[in-house]
Amino acid sequence: MGERIFEAQETFSDEFKSVPSGTLGAMIRFPRDDPRFRGGITLSTGPTHKIEYTFRGIPDESGFNRVEYDDGTLVRDVVIEEDGSLTPTALEESSGSYKLELPMEFGIGVSAIAVPGLLLAASAHIAEWKQAEYSGADEGELRASASFESQYDDKVRYHLGAEWQVPEVAVDLRAGFYTDPLPFAGPRDPDRAVSEDNPLVVMTQDRYFITLGAGVLVEDAVQLDAAWTRGTFERVEGQLKEENTSTRLFMGLSYRF
Numbered sequence: 001m002g003e004r005i006f007e008a009q010e011t012f013s014d015e016f017k018s019v020p021s022g023t024l025g026a027m028i029r030f031p032r033d034d035p036r037f038r039g040g041i042t043l044s045t046g047p048t049h050k051i052e053y054t055f056r057g058i059p060d061e062s063g064f065n066r067v068e069y070d071d072g073t074l075v076r077d078v079v080i081e082e083d084g085s086l087t088p089t090a091l092e093e094s095s096g097s098y099k100l101e102l103p104m105e106f107g108i109g110v111s112a113i114a115v116p117g118l119l120l121a122a123s124a125h126i127a128e129w130k131q132a133e134y135s136g137a138d139e140g141e142l143r144a145s146a147s148f149e150s151q152y153d154d155k156v157r158y159h160l161g162a163e164w165q166v167p168e169v170a171v172d173l174r175a176g177f178y179t180d181p182l183p184f185a186g187p188r189d190p191d192r193a194v195s196e197d198n199p200l201v202v203m204t205q206d207r208y209f210i211t212l213g214a215g216v217l218v219e220d221a222v223q224l225d226a227a228w229t230r231g232t233f234e235r236v237e238g239q240l241k242e243e244n245t246s247t248r249l250f251m252g253l254s255y256r257f
Helices: none
Strands: 004-007 011-017 023-030 037-044 048-057 063-069 074-080 086-088 092-101 105-115 118-127 133-135 155-165 171-179 201-218 222-237 240-255
Touching: none
Parallel strands: none
Antiparallel strands: 004 063, 011 048, 023 037, 037 105, 048 092, 063 074, 074 086, 092 133, 105 118, 118 155, 155 171, 171 201, 201 222, 222 240
16 A cells, blocks of 8 residues: 555643642841842742642554555554554543642842832742652553652752832833753653653753743822743753743732732
8 A cells, every 4th residue: 555654642631639738938137227238038838749640641652643655555553463464453542630749949038228219139049859759640651650759850040130120100110030940951851861852951041931921000009010021041952952032921910908
């Protein structure tokens, strides 16, 4: 029948259950009355996510959902045997659940009123991603198969920001910069040695964001806020080079009692 086109599809449907998390913190300020300097520390508990999944696909590694020949003949849901023959098979559907325990995060920050109306702030946040782990993993390791200790790196996020209260106008102008590095370092298959077809993920540029924003106070009670962010990162995984840029716009409305 000549040339053949093979197509195999596997689908996962994930449902994340909401879980509580908490943050403890402490702050000092100086001077006590009308303080101009503040410093603080925080400790955030790592949330635990319960994830329920459903898998659909052909269980055999030699199975294909669609085989098309160059004469137009089409065969669906088959397994290719060692002799090249095709054996009909059925799609498998399985479901399960597991828990993902994310790491705790420690933060430290400072702020200062440089001149009247101008606030400067900086902070750092440390997350030990190597301490993340799965619990209640699915038996087939369809989803909960990552090795955080070997595939992930601990990361530190940095934040810098400034806010200017425009004199005689109820407007706050804001600008900032922060880093949000991706913790995944590879390789994709933790059970195989690093090689050309199972490479490490090299960040040639860590993910960072630039932010601009403004807030307007209306009638001493209603606060309108708008923010714009633009972020980018670059990474290389073997022969694959990824360049990513994202732009987001946020709007907010709050009422002060």
